[in-house]
Amino acid sequence: DQQVKQNSPSLSVQEGRISILNCDYTNSMFDYFLWYKKYPAEGPTFLISISSIKDKNEDGRFTVFLNKSAKHLSLHIVPSQPGDSAVYFCAAISNSNSGYALNFGKGTSLLVTP
């Protein structure tokens, strides 16, 4: 059962505009969330993360927002650039008495057009 869901398989945005990638989760034990970016023929690379005790984390053009009550997080890219075109994976970590778990979403393919 998919505990981390990225319901939009793809997204197309014009250069300079905002890209918003969404991620929903079902497990309330998740306490840390990460976004990874993946180019074709390469491994994923870490982009940005957020702890469950925060609701926002910003790093340059990238901002992640966390809404715990809605079990929803989003990645905002402003302004979007053609080099941002990639697949973006949302991931969540839980660490409980039964052990640790890391779950990835299926990914959203972002295309930024000039």
Add this chain to the structure above:
Amino acid sequence: EAQVTQNPRYLITVTGKKLTVTCSQNMNHEYMSWYRQDPGLGLRQIYYSMNVEVTDKGDVPEGYKVSRKEKRNFPLILESPSPNQTSLYFCASSLQFPPYYEQYFGPGTRLTVT
């Protein structure tokens, strides 16, 4: 250069022929992990290792083995590969467990089992 390397990058094999995919990191990371990526399923964790001689199952461990005899190496072993193990495999490492620190991914190994 800090990196995670995997070999081979591409492999075509036949059902039942044992194979090993090597993974090595030069960052003195304690935590290492293997994932497979399949269309429509995203990244799924196969096995992970918190440190030397400590390994644990991820979400999809069936049909795979791993070992962690040295800190830098974490090979993935398929004793009797089957066509449903055709996939893109990624090795990853991070400084500590749990991977609240960013994970560094290798470039991937594309495996085809006929």
